[in-house]
Amino acid sequence: MSDCAALEALSRCKIRLRQRHPYFAVLTLFAIYRTDPEVALADTDGREVRLNADAFLALPDTVATGLLLHVTLHAALLHPLRLSGRNPALWNIACDVIVNHIIGTQTTFPVPPGSYVAAHLGERFVPQTAEHVYEYLLKHRLGADQLAAKLNAPQAAGAGQGGAGDAPDASAADGAARAGQTRTSGLSAAMAKRFGARAAPAQAEVPAPPAPAAALPAPPAPLRDIRAPQAGKGNEALRLHWESALVKARDQAGARRSGKQRSSWDKELDAACQPQIDWRSVLWRFTIQTPTDFAGLDNRFVHAGLYLESLVQETVNIDVAIDTSGSIGAAELEQFASELRAIMSSYPHIVCRMFFCDTALYGPYEVTADFRLPRARGGGGTDFRPFFAALERQRGERQVDAAIYFTDGEGPFPETPPNYPVLWVALPGAIASDSFSFGQVIRMA
Template sequence: MDPRISKQRTALVLDQPFFGALALRLKVVEDPSCKTFWTDGESLGYNPAYLGGLNDLETRGVIAHEVLHVANGHCWRQGDRDPKLWNDACDYAINPIVYDAGMLLPKGVLVDARFKGKSAEEIYGILAQEKRQKEKQQEKQQGKGKQDGGKPDAQSGQQSAQPPKQPDRAPGGNSPPQSTNANGATTPSASPDPGATADAAPSCGEVRQYRGDDKAQKEADWKVAVLQAAKAAKMRGVLGGSLEGMVQLAVEPVVDWRTILQRFAQESSPTDYRFAMPNRRYLHMGLYLPSLNEPAVGDAVFVRDASGSVFDATQAQFDAEILVVNETVRPRRLIVLDCDTRVKQVQIFERGDAVELLPVRGGGGTSFVDPFKRLADEGIHPAFLVYLTDMDGTFPTDEPSYPVLWASTKPLRRAKKAPFGEMMEVIC
């Protein structure tokens, strides 16, 4: 281990006990193959050349940065997300906490005021949406260029000038304007071009997905360690508000929204065993056993918020779960409505039909009233209704008689509370 890392880890134990106690849990590994630092929840890797370019305070801040990746569970929650974009989202989530603790980070780290208080999953959704929008714009420009004969300027027919030279980037990405906080630490202001983060240089510390077979146990052990470290730091009076809030969120149990959706749909679908209709399969044996009396499940209604506030990736995953629920529950009809202020698209599939959902149609404001009114006007009484939305809109004044599940794309702690029905958090 480089003596500078040992020294700064000891400094964290003395001055920042929350970070110090957790840093001691990571095995330090010299890794010239990486660009900066990295952690996977078990080890703390570093490039000695990169470390040589940091001063002591920056080294301390980078160690704290890596500790927060693990404390927040970033090593366990990546899933099949794009690793680069996930790393950027995680950096946006934790870098402000490092600064709030009075520590320093290298120039060029990712900080954006838009993301303050948001989880890595929320930030990832925003970055992914911005990246897709940027790619669509580029595709449109390329298509326009082909229509114009491949000339950058179809009107003048002249070749465009060379693009201006981009400013040099500091290690870690774009270097936004700097300011100094009350603790003397230098903090960057909001990134002037958030959409460009996907192409930014590497951050000061990479988060890698934990690959061990004991992932669940490792995650549980870290949650206990985070609670213990927070308690020790609080007793010494050095657990700031940002850290305390982060700890509460980090140790919350995570429930997969897909499980909640399946449970809701199945509990809303009547299935019973009755002796009134004996199982004919065993009558020849003189046995009167109950048969599964499964009345045709009524209509299953799913409403997709079409106001544009629900990201494409979330819509796609929700659509996939609609298909799963349809196969599992097998309702009489599957009804999918798209609504912004009004219902803009209706898709109805009979039981046994091949289901291919059309893209969401809409784009206006948000009101939740019209889907419920539409069902009532047409005399449709569904077995259940699931509404995917960010919860920012006008709710109906009357509660329907059928079960309703609000699938909130905003964390429940910040989402507007629905006046009726259940709520679940859908963060993809």
């Protein structure tokens, strides 16, 4: 009986979403919903969305609609597929921050209880993509335990509330007022079913009406609503399925918001539609695929009908800079050095030199198959120019075929980009990829 009632409530949420925010309602047409008593409240593995019928029915209408949109966005933005080898709990928090930021800035619905918002991470924190938030959590050593106290603390007024993306109409304001009247009783009942007796009981007397922008009280336990997808075939088809849904939703949003500023979820859309590539694979491809090994055809043999590649040099010179200005962890540095050693072992024709760099340059150190990291030098500010200036001064003595910069911070770039390939290996929490003036950027995660 409760399953049928939950499906009816689900239909009402879809209609409510279609009336106020039709571009998000498009995504619900591509999702598969089913009830499951084993799930605590709601979750998704990208293929289907599971709801606990009793807990879902206990939520006020607007809260249930916000929950429905929250978990549907997880599926549509491929958050389960993008989990890869990351910490599941930390990835769930990062994705919650992104999804709630979208809900809070683009809709009039509240974010679901038990989920994290950007305010939990920092007063001025502005999320860009789920990967960006995850890197921030890693850099600042923020885990589920550290954030649990912030989740249980009352949120500031207006946190997680929508309305910036679309001005609430009369029906939205009326719905918000009704939701405010039912929060004390309806939400407490839902939280009691979801989290046990720790949820605050309803008061006997009639409570004073809450402020219009007051946030929902957070439960004592976080919402875990991302499940890792089953290994095997079908993931690429799932990616294409949701990519089609996201394109249709974006077109609908563009038609409705013609002439307005692009919505805040464009970066997350781009991240969802672009498959994530492991940084190690990019590093190997960049290192071994250099354009300087061969240069066209050897003209000495063309007249004889032999089209042979002309070998320019027997070695490939690669210079590596390691930024020592910030808090580069020993684990990340050792991962990077380990990959360099493996590359040197596999390709003896590569000659690699390494420098430490903050605002000055220290080195070089020769990187070999049995290379061990020396004691790091530096510790001041960040300046990318000394490294590239040193390579330019040595161009007469030694050809530079490629450069790799391992960095975790921002600094001044050379005014003139070098004429050789540059790869930036950005640590968690580094500046945005599009902020690098030149070169290719990969991010460790």
